[in-house]
Amino acid sequence: MGCVQPVPASEFDYKPEIYKDYFAPIFRRGGDAFETVPASFGIVPRRHIPPGVKVFDTMNARSESVEQKRSFSGAWKNLQLCLIPCRTFFEPNYETGKAVRWKIGMANGDPLAIAGLWRQWKEVDGSLSLAFTMLTVNSDEHPLMKRFHKPGDEKRSVVIVPPTEYGDWLSCSSTDEARSFLQLYPVEAMHAEAFPLPPRKPKVDAPSNDQEELL
Numbered sequence: 059m060g061c062v063q064p065v066p067a068s069e070f071d072y073k074p075e076i077y078k079d080y081f082a083p084i085f086r087r088g089g090d091a092f093e094t095v096p097a098s099f100g101i102v103p104r105r106h107i108p109p110g111v112k113v114f115d116t117m118n119a120r121s122e123s124v125e126q127k128r129s130f131s132g133a134w135k136n137l138q139l140c141l142i143p144c145r146t147f148f149e150p151n152y153e154t155g156k157a158v159r160w161k162i163g164m165a166n167g168d169p170l171a172i173a174g175l176w177r178q179w180k181e182v183d184g185s186l187s188l189a190f191t192m193l194t195v196n197s198d199e200h201p202l203m204k205r206f207h208k209p210g211d212e213k214r215s216v217v218i219v220p221p222t223e224y225g226d227w228l229s230c231s232s233t234d235e236a237r238s239f240l241q242l243y244p245v246e247a248m249h250a251e252a253f254p255l256p257p258r259k260p261k262v263d264a265p266s267n268d269q270e271e272l273l
Contacts, residue, residue, distance in 0.1 A: 061148045070096050084190050086140040087228045097188035100131050101177050119191045121240045135174040141171040149206035161253040173217040192216050201245045218243040
């Protein structure tokens with residue numbers, strides 16, 4: 059669960075596929091209204107991990123322990139809920155004996171929104187930025203989502219929020235209410251297919267000025 063393909067937005071630029079520390083649009087409650095804002099993927103950005111501390115990933119928050127984990131508990135208890143709009147998300151499938159990237163989306167081709175948490179950070183220049191994580195649930199019994207990740211590993215899935223429940227999710231008034239949304243999405247409404255990464259372009263011999271050139 060390390061990459062999503064976001065829905066286009068005109069307010070700011072971002073990559074067509076979002077990985078750790080990339081900025082992407084999230085949808086959240088802002089005062090009395092809702093807003094779309096840029097946020098970096100991973101609720102604790104790498105640049106905010108203290109020197110000497112082993113780099114750790116916070117792109118996914120386990121729903122079972124979100125209240126106990128220091129990286130997520132503040133955002134969860136303060137109901138800093140968001141939606142991560144995307145066209146598809148990607149997972150590794152090992153059914154061929156090696157990892158093959160698959161993309162997962164809606165059966166009808168519509169965009170989807172993943173339940174997440176956001177947090178605000180103060181940067182070294184004094185500016186404020188946002189970061190987000192995706193909430194996940196166990197998917198051992200889900201016909202589709204149990205097909206991903208390494209053999210023997212617990213199967214996990216992001217939480218897809220139905221379009222009719224977007225406002226309700228963002229307006230939750232308690233963590234108990236928010237937890238009621240953390241469910242697996244019906245398999246019949248989903249579609250998945252192999253979507254391997256394109257092969258990397260090979261390097262050519264260094265030019266005479268000793269600068270490397272890529273094809």
